[in-house]
Amino acid sequence: MNWKPDKSSHDPIYLQIADHFEGKMRDGEYPSGSCLPSERKLAATLDVNRSTVVTAYDHLASLGLVARVKGFGTVATDRQTFDGTAKRIPNWEQYAKSGFLHRNDPITRHIHAILGSDQSNINFAIGELSPDLFPVALMQQAHSRIEMSQYLGYEHIQGNIGLRDSIAGHLRTHRGIASSASSILVTSGAQQAIQLIIQGLLKPGDGVAIEDPSYCFSMPIFHSAGLRTYRLSVEQDGVDPEQIVSLYKRHRIKMVFLNPIYHNPTGTTMSAERRKRLLDISTKFGIAIVEDDPYSLTGFGQAPEGTLKSMDRDGSVLYVSSLSKIVSSGLRIGWIAGPHSVIQRLTDAKQQLDFGHSNIPQWIAAQLLSSGELDNHLRKLRTGLQHKLEQTISSLRTEFGDRIKFRVPSGGIHLWCELDGEWDELQLFNQAIDLGVVITPGSTLGSHRNRIRLTYSRVDDREIAPGIRKLAEAYRYALGFDR
Amino acid sequence: MNWKPDKSSHDPIYLQIADHFEGKMRDGEYPSGSCLPSERKLAATLDVNRSTVVTAYDHLASLGLVARVKGFGTVATDRQTFDGTAKRIPNWEQYAKSGFLHRNDPITRHIHAILGSDQSNINFAIGELSPDLFPVALMQQAHSRIEMSQYLGYEHIQGNIGLRDSIAGHLRTHRGIASSASSILVTSGAQQAIQLIIQGLLKPGDGVAIEDPSYCFSMPIFHSAGLRTYRLSVEQDGVDPEQIVSLYKRHRIKMVFLNPIYHNPTGTTMSAERRKRLLDISTKFGIAIVEDDPYSLTGFGQAPEGTLKSMDRDGSVLYVSSLSKIVSSGLRIGWIAGPHSVIQRLTDAKQQLDFGHSNIPQWIAAQLLSSGELDNHLRKLRTGLQHKLEQTISSLRTEFGDRIKFRVPSGGIHLWCELDGEWDELQLFNQAIDLGVVITPGSTLGSHRNRIRLTYSRVDDREIAPGIRKLAEAYRYALGFDR
Ligand SMILES: Cc1ncc(COP(=O)(O)O)c(C=O)c1O
Ligand SMILES: Cc1ncc(COP(=O)(O)O)c(C=O)c1O
Numbered sequence: 001m002n003w004k005p006d007k008s009s010h011d012p013i014y015l016q017i018a019d020h021f022e023g024k025m026r027d028g029e030y031p032s033g034s035c036l037p038s039e040r041k042l043a044a045t046l047d048v049n050r051s052t053v054v055t056a057y058d059h060l061a062s063l064g065l066v067a068r069v070k071g072f073g074t075v076a077t078d079r080q081t082f083d084g085t086a087k088r089i090p091n092w093e094q095y096a097k098s099g100f101l102h103r104n105d106p107i108t109r110h111i112h113a114i115l116g117s118d119q120s121n122i123n124f125a126i127g128e129l130s131p132d133l134f135p136v137a138l139m140q141q142a143h144s145r146i147e148m149s150q151y152l153g154y155e156h157i158q159g160n161i162g163l164r165d166s167i168a169g170h171l172r173t174h175r176g177i178a179s180s181a182s183s184i185l186v187t188s189g190a191q192q193a194i195q196l197i198i199q200g201l202l203k204p205g206d207g208v209a210i211e212d213p214s215y216c217f218s219m220p221i222f223h224s225a226g227l228r229t230y231r232l233s234v235e236q237d238g239v240d241p242e243q244i245v246s247l248y249k250r251h252r253i254k255m256v257f258l259n260p261i262y263h264n265p266t267g268t269t270m271s272a273e274r275r276k277r278l279l280d281i282s283t284k285f286g287i288a289i290v291e292d293d294p295y296s297l298t299g300f301g302q303a304p305e306g307t308l309k310s311m312d313r314d315g316s317v318l319y320v321s322s323l324s325k326i327v328s329s330g331l332r333i334g335w336i337a338g339p340h341s342v343i344q345r346l347t348d349a350k351q352q353l354d355f356g357h358s359n360i361p362q363w364i365a366a367q368l369l370s371s372g373e374l375d376n377h378l379r380k381l382r383t384g385l386q387h388k389l390e391q392t393i394s395s396l397r398t399e400f401g402d403r404i405k406f407r408v409p410s411g412g413i414h415l416w417c418e419l420d421g422e423w424d425e426l427q428l429f430n431q432a433i434d435l436g437v438v439i440t441p442g443s444t445l446g447s448h449r450n451r452i453r454l455t456y457s458r459v460d461d462r463e464i465a466p467g468i469r470k471l472a473e474a475y476r477y478a479l480g481f482d483r
Numbered sequence: 484m485n486w487k488p489d490k491s492s493h494d495p496i497y498l499q500i501a502d503h504f505e506g507k508m509r510d511g512e513y514p515s516g517s518c519l520p521s522e523r524k525l526a527a528t529l530d531v532n533r534s535t536v537v538t539a540y541d542h543l544a545s546l547g548l549v550a551r552v553k554g555f556g557t558v559a560t561d562r563q564t565f566d567g568t569a570k571r572i573p574n575w576e577q578y579a580k581s582g583f584l585h586r587n588d589p590i591t592r593h594i595h596a597i598l599g600s601d602q603s604n605i606n607f608a609i610g611e612l613s614p615d616l617f618p619v620a621l622m623q624q625a626h627s628r629i630e631m632s633q634y635l636g637y638e639h640i641q642g643n644i645g646l647r648d649s650i651a652g653h654l655r656t657h658r659g660i661a662s663s664a665s666s667i668l669v670t671s672g673a674q675q676a677i678q679l680i681i682q683g684l685l686k687p688g689d690g691v692a693i694e695d696p697s698y699c700f701s702m703p704i705f706h707s708a709g710l711r712t713y714r715l716s717v718e719q720d721g722v723d724p725e726q727i728v729s730l731y732k733r734h735r736i737k738m739v740f741l742n743p744i745y746h747n748p749t750g751t752t753m754s755a756e757r758r759k760r761l762l763d764i765s766t767k768f769g770i771a772i773v774e775d776d777p778y779s780l781t782g783f784g785q786a787p788e789g790t791l792k793s794m795d796r797d798g799s800v801l802y803v804s805s806l807s808k809i810v811s812s813g814l815r816i817g818w819i820a821g822p823h824s825v826i827q828r829l830t831d832a833k834q835q836l837d838f839g840h841s842n843i844p845q846w847i848a849a850q851l852l853s854s855g856e857l858d859n860h861l862r863k864l865r866t867g868l869q870h871k872l873e874q875t876i877s878s879l880r881t882e883f884g885d886r887i888k889f890r891v892p893s894g895g896i897h898l899w900c901e902l903d904g905e906w907d908e909l910q911l912f913n914q915a916i917d918l919g920v921v922i923t924p925g926s927t928l929g930s931h932r933n934r935i936r937l938t939y940s941r942v943d944d945r946e947i948a949p950g951i952r953k954l955a956e957a958y959r960y961a962l963g964f965d966r
Contacts, residue, residue: 188837330842354671359813
């Protein structure tokens with residue numbers, strides 16, 4: 001090949017290469033099915049980096065002109081339409097494979113797809129409440145008080161001021177946290193809060209620590225943003241703060257994401273001693289802490305567990321929570337409480353993501369949070385959750401005997417189970433679905449094997465026993481007994 | 484300096500450098516106020532890239548240990564606390580300066596801050612409706628029909644199925660678009676739709692074309708995602724498709740973002756001829772088109788303008804719209820209609836961003852869109868908008884005479900004005916705010932000078948004349964007449 005890219009040109013080298021090959025294809029030099037030069041060889045011939053050739057070929061693939069065949073090479077397709085009349089429709093599959101945001105893992109996508117389309121499954125997989133646990137009367141009351149004569153334009157992007165006031169009041173009375181409307185940002189659940197923190201406060205290459213197992217574990221949003229993630233193992237009394245010190249020393253992590261109370265999925269709560277030490281470490285090394293706390297009001301004990309943020313004298317904790325696990329996840333009301341500079345920055349980021357939260361759910365949430373009836377509801381909720389947990393455990397004992405191990409949580413909505421023997425996770429998952437039961441395989445939440453998460457808040461009381469029975473059947477199948 | 488970073492170590496070089504200097508500071512070698520070596524010098528001494536030194540110093544800055552002083556150098560701060568007892572609280576200002584998402588430009592931030600905190604300003608800046616233009620009775624009716632006995636957990640992430648059906652119906656009857664529930668994704672306004680397309684379908688280095696001027700013009704979300712943006716000038720009959728061809732040939736743009744009908748801010752509509760040619764070009768080169776269409780139902784003429792998507796036989800257009808400019812921007816209901824593969828991909832992305840849209844606004848929107856009363860409202864809306872436009876124009880003629888130029892739009896909510904003479908944009912903007920009037924300076928929307936955007940939909944009829952009078956006063960000030 002005599003042709004070489006022009007390195008002094010304004011056009012990116014990869015585009016010049018792609019164009020060159022597109023021209024050759026047009027001239028018939030690479031008919032459909034023929035191979036383009038290997039990446040390595042072409043890079044050497046053209047005296048460019050191999051990654052430049054990869055980008056050029058990827059670009060041709062995005063145009064549908066070549067296919068990248070794993071372990072084989074780059075092949076001209078029959079999508080080549082150079083007669084001037086034929087059409088080249090945008091290659092949407094290729095666009096869909098592109099994108100800054102990585103995709104969710106296939107199991108998570110599968111769970112959403114199944115539960116989105118078929119309500120008849122027994123759902124032990126999604127962290128939400130069953131219909132009987134919602135405060136329907138309270139919601140109806142709040143709803144009926146809303147007047148559409150209020151201004152219906154864009155709400156304040158930081159959140160409706162009435163709602164932020166109510167959240168500040170709620171944080172004071174229910175979670176021991178002093179804050180004010182100006183230090184609160186309303187988000188679309190804790191999910192968006194975490195996303196905003198990632199996209200608004202961290203940059204590619206930054207190191208963060210997350211719990212293993214955890215809700216965050218396989219969330220692609222950390223890796224989409226180019227963060228390095230390090231794992232903290234979750235023990236009976238939470239993560240070990242010394243692990244954070246050693247991660248900091250080795251990798252200069254900038255932020256730690258924790259769910260210290262009734263942890264998803266293990267149900268554990270970080271001990272007071274470890275929390276104190278954690279805060280000391282945070283202010284010794286200047287490491288930011290994100291406390292993700294959707295569950296602290298779901299405890300079965302007398303008093304609710306005190307939040308980490310309530311112990312935070314120096315302001316090193318960003319506090320994240322939501323109404324999802326105690327009122328309604330469909331409302332999508334969550335929030336971040338933190339330093340003013342952070343809240344302002346994330347408000348600006350939220351403007352770019354969605355231009356602020358929808359108005360009516362904010363007005364409803366404001367009513368709910370300042371209603372005197374909320375405590376009554378929370379009491380009922382806790383009793384209801386505890387009842388479901390007990391039923392689940394009793395069914396598990398009946399169906400699994402001593403082949404299952406778990407710690408009984410004192411709050412939250414998840415039970416983290418270890419199943420005996422040699423079984424394949426995907427097989428159990430799929431077999432359970434065939435029987436009409438959806439669970440969360442452990443690998444989507446952590447690095448340990450042989451685990452499953454059973455979320456007991458979502459199922460109808462009457463479906464718990466049959467659901468667990470079917471799960472046991474799927475388990476026997478995965479063990480190879482029933483085949 | 485004898486020390487050198489260990490290039491074979493697992494620790495990033497920049498961290499080794501940062502650690503090294505942190506140690507030196509601890510040892511008292513760099514007392515507070517003293518200068519660290521210049522980046523260039525240190526890079527040479529250590530035999531590393533200058534960018535590695537920059538990252539190391541930035542990291543020290545993020546810990547609050549040094550300050551980066553523009554045009555001067557890197558200075559040790561008095562935040563150094565190495566005695567083991569003193570505290571190093573996370574440096575939130577530094578986190579807030581970090582972040583994958585770039586910040587909005589200062590003027591946009593200023594506009595949001597003013598209008599978020601002080602409702603008494605005369606608002607010609609935000610693209611929303613005035614209280615008298617909302618369909619309050621219709622909204623109240625839809626609202627009162629909502630029952631909280633519906634399931635209150637997470638909605639389908641793609642959007643409530645009833646709403647998606649209503650949107651498909653609405654697209655058919657009102658916008659000439661054939662679609663179905665499975666090819667629609669509900670978003671938090673057109674804003675989030677654009678964001679999802681950027682984060683879900685494009686990758687760093689991809690080239691896209693946007694209009695100049697436009698709503699997108701200075702949106703940081705394109706550059707946050709590492710996209711190359713190229714500009715298409717907006718003419719009386721829209722953008723010139725041949726410009727797209729030449730951008731494609733030179734820069735291989737992958738996507739074009741257009742607002743073809745009652746364009747924000749110019750009010751122009753792309754001619755039928757240019758649309759046809761645009762679609763031909765799209766399928767000739769395989770360029771994806773995003774049609775952002777919040778305004779097509781606001782036209783003052785007889786029939787609504789047909790959408791680009793309605794002419795799209797090959798499926799090369801992603802159609803984006805919302806209820807913001809015709810019903811209520813506070814509801815935050817928007818959507819994308821497009822190929823199934825794209826919709827699925829973006830649904831997965833939306834799960835990561837916010838776990839789906841809030842339920843109640845979706846139920847309300849579903850009612851509204853399938854209500855027979857919507858057309859009635861739209862008629863009233865158009866009359867109301869036209870009335871505001873006429874008043875605005877008449878006030879402008881009175882106050883500005885021939886010092887102002889604009890094209891009278893036949894729909895939409897914005898008037899794009901050119902003001903005569905030598906005046907400073909920021910001075911006009913600030914002086915107007917001092918007088919209680921907020922406008923959008925042209926530079927936030929395009930590359931042309933001497934322009935302002937007046938959004939006439941948001942102001943109360945009675946405030947139009949006084950608002951324009953004050954604006955003229957600010958203009959005279961900016962011209963230097965009144966000083
Ligand atoms: C620990 C944790 N964080 C965040 C979330 C997200 O919840 P939401 O966005 O509904 O508040 C969940 C939901 O399962 C969770 O368990
Ligand atoms: C052209 C255009 N696109 C998108 C938007 C965003 O509107 P929303 O997110 O409220 O639908 C606007 C609002 O001004 C606009 O003018």
